[in-house]
Amino acid sequence: MAAWVLIPCLKQLFAEFDWIAPRRDKASDGSIGDTAHQQESSDHNRDEEGNVPIHDADKVNEVHAIDVTAMLDESDLTMEKVVQFLLGRCRSGAEKRLRYIIFNRRIWAASSNWVQKTYAGASSHTEHAHFSASYESAHEASTASWHLEDIPVALTAADKAWITNTIAAKTQQAIDARLAKIGDAVVHGQKMPWSVDDPKVPNGYQRDLADLAGDVWSLGMRGKTRGGGPVPPDGVYGQLLAELAQLSAKVDALQAKR
Template identity: 35%
Template sequence: MAWFLNPALTRFRNEVNARWPRRDKTSDGTIGDTAHQSTNSDHNPDRDGSVDAWDMDVDGVDIAACKRAFQAHEAAYYWIHNDRICFRDEGWRPRSYAYAGPNRNRHDKHVHWNSRQSHERSTKPWFTTEDDMTPAEFTAALTVALDDAGVKARLRSIPLTYPVTPTQSLLSKFVTAFDKIDLLAAAAAAERLSTPATAKEQADLLREVLGDRAKEVGLILAEG
């Protein structure tokens, strides 16, 4: 039986190619090589001949946009990139891939996308407009962005100004400052904390995400 990339991932690949027609495909991959075939790899075909994994070269594409689109799709199962793995079943919270062993592929030259067998024949589009994002999809996308060191560095460089009055409620302050990335970062950081979280845990995570602006944002969140 001839192998084939499953329909859901084929559509994902086609949409990526359409959006970034000049992207590098050197590190792209679907069917497993000899080394993969001797292991329980998702690059090996299923009984129906379908392959449920696609490796996408990282050059020439917007990785954050791809992760955002992938995580919002019904067929998505997990991705691996830069020695981090992220599962649907774990709320799309990236974690270390070190458990795969010292000789693991750290996936720094490509992103590994893996689909769910139950939805491998989905025909739903992967990329939608930003207006179509649900609150849950936005939170997932923001969590992905905050895991990027470059994004954190840019967040810390943004000056904080909040034109609010003392009589505004806390909710009003959030609405007024909604376009301030630092405040969004603080809110996303709160989502990543276990419940209940101690004051020290909250402070530590704010410092991790916001750097030297953590105290200022923390004071804003504490008002009201």
């Protein structure tokens, strides 16, 4: 028999199953039909030399069906959810690449407007789901997303903990990086804009370490900042001094490395 290929749209479907369920069982995965399939009309057969229900326009020896093992090994993702999700897209007209789906003794077909019917074939299709695709050239060649990543699933406790811990870690990294940048600039005598979450802080209010230390004496004795600027509005300077305590630890750490 001549070499064969699986049509691109079903290669994409296989790839998306692997994406949403990377640990899934693949024991019942399949595409090309076995001897039993070759004795009957099946989308699992080669379309140029096998017994198939439709012959497409090209001369490529293609297979138009896949079986995907039902065990996805994901906490809240099941083959039933995947099948129902794809059926919803088919019924809405968003997905036109499938001809029919068989799973767990049921069959849904485009020819019957995707109405559920009992499947009484030799295989109950409980160990895998069967997906038959279109023979139209544009549909079989399409590698557009099947959108399986959009299937809603509940987060497990482990999922929630991972998300929370990741956000916390990334936030801390961003804070540390910003403080380290300010601290390094201060150590080298550069003036940095002092950014606090207070609209009363004057635009262009910049300080280095000497300014911040000297302002305490200058404000008390002269009523002006060390650089001669006006006294910050009530509450702002206190906030700056509170932030200085956190910054000083970073500066000390940098100086210790010099």
